[in-house]
Amino acid sequence: MTLLFLSELYDYLTPKIAEDLFxxxxxxxxxxxxxxxxxxxxxxxxxxxxxxxxxxxxxxxxxxxxxxxxxxxxxxxxxxxxxxxHIGHSKDDSTNTTQGSTAEVTTPKCGSCYGANQRKINVKDAYRTKGWAVPPLKDIEQCVREGKLVESEELxxxxxxxxxxxxxxxxxxxxxxxxxxxxxxxxxxxxxxxxxxxxxxxxxxxxxxxxxxxxxxxxxxxxxxxxxxxxxxxxxxxxxxxxxxxxxxxxxxxxxxxxxxxxxxxxxxxxxxxxxxxxxxxxxxxxxxxxxxxxxxxHKSLGHFLTGVCAIIGGIYTVAGLIDAAIYHSHRALQRKIEIGKAT
Incomplete structure (x- = not known):
């Protein structure tokens, strides 16, 4: 009975999820x-x-x-x-590649834009602004100087x-x-x-x-x-x-x-x-x-929970009564047979 009551209580306290589509x-x-x-x-x-x-x-x-x-x-x-x-080489990568030349590191140089005519910005950005295809990086002075020629196998x-x-x-x-x-x-x-x-x-x-x-x-x-x-x-x-x-x-x-x-x-x-x-x-x-x-x-309503508890109690007493009646009548029948000497 206690186990059934605890099961009903858990079911009452646990919310149920209803699904709707619209x-x-x-x-x-x-x-x-x-x-x-x-x-x-x-x-x-x-x-x-x-x-x-x-x-x-x-x-x-x-x-x-x-x-x-x-x-x-x-x-x-x-x-x-x-x-x-930044996408590409990190600042540390650029610094490491230029450590050998103090003059290049300490003295920034604005190189040629190779016809793109855009000074003081990235050469590739200048070409994109013009709508031109970017030439091979090995032919760009700035990329060679700043060590930007690393390909994926060298990453x-x-x-x-x-x-x-x-x-x-x-x-x-x-x-x-x-x-x-x-x-x-x-x-x-x-x-x-x-x-x-x-x-x-x-x-x-x-x-x-x-x-x-x-x-x-x-x-x-x-x-x-x-x-x-x-x-x-x-x-x-x-x-x-x-x-x-x-x-x-x-x-x-x-x-x-x-x-x-x-x-x-x-x-x-x-x-x-x-x-x-x-x-x-x-x-x-x-x-x-x-x-x-x-x-x-x-959540289940309180009335639903109480109805379930009452059903558990009533069901247990009903089953217990049926079992008790069955045992009682079986015992009486056996007693009668013993009294008339028919019991073996």
Whole structure:
């Protein structure tokens, strides 16, 4: 009886979740994207994060609320997380490559822009402003002097963990993590990977976490812990995400607006230099469902609980009475047989 009562009490105190489906009429809110991705074979200095949506809004080389952590080849952290402000060589790399020439370090020199006619800015930025193709870096005086000719095979043998969150418009779009510095030119989104050997790119990665909004109690994200291994070379790895807006209403009346999602994955190998369009990197393309799911926590009423307790008590006494009656009548019948001498 005590066990049944405790079971009923636990059932009464534990809220039940009711699910409802209806058309999503919410507008104007932002979509929060939380992610944590590890690239075991690409250094942090090479990776950039960009986001764009169907409304035309673009975020190039996102840095706000985004952190990078250098990892060794075994995945162990080499330093504390930090915000990445430059894509390419770090300041330490540039300093180390110029230690041999004190005159070059202490006396800045503005070299030629090779026809781009843009002084005191990065040569490659000057070419992009003009809409010209950037020449080989070995032919640019500044790049030779500042040690910017390192190709991917000469980059540090380390990995990178990139994590943080984005807030984007609540419309379809994509965000991607790709090698090279990103920029816009003539309404085109471009990543500068000219100084790197794309055949050495290893885009193998592990998605530690991906969610859109806050976590719902009892629900898990479908690709958390997913590991994707691929061969070296330029590849476009795309995750197609279908987002379902979700509302979670607690017993106390507070409401949590978040999202659930499903995902499929596709990989495409690129032939760089043969006129094939595409960008090497990991892409997350998402679209929102017009339907919304609502989860509502509900408690049993006190009357329902008391009815259950009474049913337990009444059921126990009824069963006990039936057992007692059966034992009593069996004993009386046996006594009668003994009295008339028919018992064996």
């Amino acid at each position: 058309v999503d009429t919410t507008r104007g809110s932002k979509l929060r994207i939380n992610f944590d991705v590890v690239f075991p074979s690409i250094p942090c200095n090479l990776l950039s994060l960009d986001a764009m949506d169907l409304s035309g809004e673009q975020h190039v080389n996102v840095q706000h609320n985004i952190y990078k952590r250098k990892l060794d080849l075994q995945g162990r952290p080499l330093q504390d997380p930090e915000r990445q402000e 540090p043998k380390e990995g990178c963990q990139m994590y943080g969150y984005l807030e984007v418009n609540r419309v379809g779009g994509n965000f991607h993590i790709a090698p090279g510095k990103s920029f816009q030119h003539n309404h085109l989104h471009i990543h500068d990977v000219q100084q790197y050997k794309t055949k050495d790119f290893d885009l193998s990665h592990r998605i530690r976490h991906l969610s859109f909004g806050y976590n719902i109690p009892g629900k898990t994200n479908p690709i958390d812990g997913t590991e994707f291994t691929t061969e070296k070379g330029p590849k476009t790895i795309t995750y197609y995400v279908k987002i379902v807006p979700t509302t979670y209403e607690r017993v106390d009346g507070s409401t949590l607006s978040t999202n659930q999602f499903s995902v499929t994955q596709h990989q495409k190998s690129l032939q760089m230099g043969l006129g094939e369009s595409g960008l090497p990197g990991v892409f997350f393309t998402y679209e929102l469902s017009p339907m919304m799911v609502k989860y509502t926590e509900k």
